[in-house]
Amino acid sequence: MIKKLLLLGVLMNGKMHGYRLNEYVKHTMNFYKDLTKSAAYYILDQLEKDGYVTYATEREGKRPERRIYEITTKGKNHFLELLRECLGNYTPTSFGDDIGAAFIGRLPAEEVRNLLVNKRRKIQDQIEMYKGVGDHEGNLQYVINHNIAHLKADISWVDEILKNIGEENQ
Amino acid sequence: MIKKLLLLGVLMNGKMHGYRLNEYVKHTMNFYKDLTKSAAYYILDQLEKDGYVTYATEREGKRPERRIYEITTKGKNHFLELLRECLGNYTPTSFGDDIGAAFIGRLPAEEVRNLLVNKRRKIQDQIEMYKGVGDHEGNLQYVINHNIAHLKADISWVDEILKNIGEENQ
DNA sequence: TATAATATAGTCTAATCTGAATATTCCATA
DNA sequence: TATGGAATATTCAGATTAGACTATATTATA
Numbered sequence: 001m002i003k004k005l006l007l008l009g010v011l012m013n014g015k016m017h018g019y020r021l022n023e024y025v026k027h028t029m030n031f032y033k034d035l036t037k038s039a040a041y042y043i044l045d046q047l048e049k050d051g052y053v054t055y056a057t058e059r060e061g062k063r064p065e066r067r068i069y070e071i072t073t074k075g076k077n078h079f080l081e082l083l084r085e086c087l088g089n090y091t092p093t094s095f096g097d098d099i100g101a102a103f104i105g106r107l108p109a110e111e112v113r114n115l116l117v118n119k120r121r122k123i124q125d126q127i128e129m130y131k132g133v134g135d136h137e138g139n140l141q142y143v144i145n146h147n148i149a150h151l152k153a154d155i156s157w158v159d160e161i162l163k164n165i166g167e168e169n170q
Numbered sequence: 171m172i173k174k175l176l177l178l179g180v181l182m183n184g185k186m187h188g189y190r191l192n193e194y195v196k197h198t199m200n201f202y203k204d205l206t207k208s209a210a211y212y213i214l215d216q217l218e219k220d221g222y223v224t225y226a227t228e229r230e231g232k233r234p235e236r237r238i239y240e241i242t243t244k245g246k247n248h249f250l251e252l253l254r255e256c257l258g259n260y261t262p263t264s265f266g267d268d269i270g271a272a273f274i275g276r277l278p279a280e281e282v283r284n285l286l287v288n289k290r291r292k293i294q295d296q297i298e299m300y301k302g303v304g305d306h307e308g309n310l311q312y313v314i315n316h317n318i319a320h321l322k323a324d325i326s327w328v329d330e331i332l333k334n335i336g337e338e339n340q
Numbered sequence: 341t342a343t344a345a346t347a348t349a350g351t352c353t354a355a356t357c358t359g360a361a362t363a364t365t366c367c368a369t370a
Numbered sequence: 371t372a373t374g375g376a377a378t379a380t381t382c383a384g385a386t387t388a389g390a391c392t393a394t395a396t397t398a399t400a
Contacts, residue, residue, distance in 0.1 A: 002266040009273040019349045029272065034264040039387055041350070046386095062394065064349040083277060086270030088285035090292035093320065094204040095263060096172040098313045100256030102199065103179040105309055107253060115258035122260035139275055142334075143268045146327045150263065153319040161312055189379050209357055211380065216356095233364065234379045 003035055003043055004052075005086055008079040011053060011071040018044055018067055028140070031130075031147050044069060052078050097154075101161065109165050116165075120158045127151045173205055173213050174222075175256055178249040181223060181241040188214055188237060198310070201300075201317050214239060222248050267324075271331065279335050286335075290328045297321045 010016065010024055021044075022037050044067075047053045052075030055067040071079070097119070104112055130148050180186065180194055191214075192207050214237075217223045222245035225237040241249070267289070274282055300318050 002269050005273075006269045009269065009276075012273070012276065017349080019347095022349095023347095031268055032264050033262055036388060037349095038351080038389080042386070060348095064392095064394075066349055079273075080276065083270060083273055084281075084285060086267060087274065087277070087282060088288045090289050090296065090324075091266040092203055092296065093263060093265060094202050095316065095320070096261040097256060098201055098316060099172050099176045099179065100253060101312045101316065102309050103175070103182070103249075103253055104257065104312070106179075106182065106250065107257070111254075112257060115254060118258045119260050126260065126262065139272050142271045142274070142327070142331055145330065146265065146268060146271065146323075149323040149327060150265070150320055153316075153323050154260075157312070157316045157319060160315065164312075187379080189377095192379095206358060207379095208359075208381080212356070230378095234362095236379055 001082065002086065002091070003039065004047060005079065005082040006032065006035065007040065007043055007047065008052065008071060008075055008082065011069060012076070012079060015068050015070045017058075017069065021069070031143050047075065050078075051075070104161070113162065113165055116158050116162055120155060120162075123151055123154050123158065127155075171252065172256065172261070173209065174217065175249065175252040176202065176205065177210065177213055177217065178222060178241060178245055178252065181239060182246070182249060185238050185240045187228075187239065191239070201313050217245065220248075221245070274331070283332065283335055286328050286332055290325060290332075293321055293324050293328065297325075 006025065006029070007021065010021060010029075016024070018041055022035075022040050025032065025035055025040070044053065044055075048055060048069075051072060053069045053071050055069045057065055057067055059065045107115075127148060130144055130151070133144070136144055176195065176199070177191065180191060180199075186194070188211055192205075192210050195202065195205055195210070214223065214225075218225060218239075221242060223239045223241050225239045227235055227237055229235045277285075297318060300314055300321070303314070306314055
C-alpha cells in the first residue's frame with residue numbers, strides 16, 4: 001500500500017520506465033529502503049492490472065525493451081486516496097534493534113559495551129550521510145529532518161544504555 | 171533474521187508452544203508489530219529444520235495438538251550470534267509516513283492540515299499507550315523508552331509541518 | 341587495444357509472509 | 371439450556387519479496 005503510493009507518486013511527475021523509477025527511488029527517495037527492484041516491477045504489474053497505470057513498450061538502440069509507465073486518471077484518484085490515508089493515519093514502526101536490546105542481558109556487559117559503541121558509530125555515519133546531501137526540494141526536506149531526528153533519538157538511546165551498563169558494572 | 175532472534179530469545183527463557191509464543195510476543199513484546207501468527211509458525215519450522223529448536227508434540231484434553239518448542243545447544247549459540255550482530259550493527263528504519271510527507275504538496279493545505287491533526291492524535295494515543303503499561307522488567311524498559319522517544323520525535327515533526335503549512339497559507 | 345567494471349533493463353525462482361480458514365472448547369447471557 | 375462470541379492451536383493457499391541471473395552497452399583502466 002505504501003509502496004503503491006510511492007510509485008504512483010513518482011509517476012505523478014510524469015511518465016517513467018521501470019528502471020528509471022527504481023533509480024529515482026534509490027537516489028532521490030533514498031530515505032525509503034524497503035523497495036527492491038523486483039518488488040517495484042511486481043507492483044507496477046499490479047498497478048497495471050488494476051488500471052492505475054498503463055504502459056507503452058519502447059526500445060532505445062539495442063538495449064533491452066523497456067516499458068514506459070504512465071499514471072491514468074483512475075490512478076491519480078487512487079493516489080490521492082492513498083495519500084489521504086497515509087497523511088491522516090499513523091503507521092506504527094517496529095525497530096529491529098529493539099529486539100537486541102530486549103535480550104541485552106544475555107551477553108556480558110563488557111561485550112555489550114563494545115557492540116553498542118559500534119552501533120553508535122554506524123548511527124552517526126547515517127546522520128552524516130543525511131547531512132551531507134544538502135538541501136532537498138521542498139517536501140523532501142521534511143523527510144530528511146524527520147529521519148535525522150529519529151537517528152538522534154537513537155544515539156541518545158544507545159548512550160542511555162551505555163551509561164546504565166557502565167553503572168551496573170562498577 | 172530479526173524474527174529468528176526474537177523467537178529464539180523468547181525460547182531462551184524455557185520451552186513454549188507456538189500459540190503461547192505468539193501470545194507472549196503480542197503482549198509482552200508488543201513494541202514489535204511485525205510478527206504475525208503464521209509467520210511465527212513458519213519461522214519455527216525453519217528453526218527446527220536448521221536444528222536450532224526441537225519440539226515434542228503434546229495434547230491437553232481434547233484441544234488441538236500442540237508443539238512444545240525447546241531451544242537446542244546449537245540454537246543457543248546461534249541466538250548469541252544473532253544477538254551480537256543485532257547489537258553491533260544499526261538496522262536502518264524506513265518510515266512509511268515519510269512517503270506521504272514527500273507528496274504533501276499534492277493536496278490542498280487546508281486538507282493536509284486536517285489530516286495531520288488526525289495523525290498527531292494517533293501518535294499521542296500511542297504514547298499514552300506506552301506510558302500506560304507502567305514499568306517493565308529491566309531490559310524491556312529500554313525498549314519502551316526508545317519507542318516513546320521516537321513517537322515524541324514524530325510529534326515534533328508533525329508540528330513542524332503544521333507550522334510551515336500555516337505560514338505558507340496566510 | 342584488450343579487459344574489467346559499471347550502467348542499462350528486466351526476468352525468474354525460491355523463500356517468506358499474510359489473511360482466511362479449520363475445528364474444538366470454554367464462558368457468558370438471555 | 372440454547373446460542374454467540376472469545377480462546378485455543380495450527381494449517382493452507384495465494385500474495386509478495388529478495389537475490390541471483392541474463393544479456394547488452396558504455397566507460398574506465400592498464
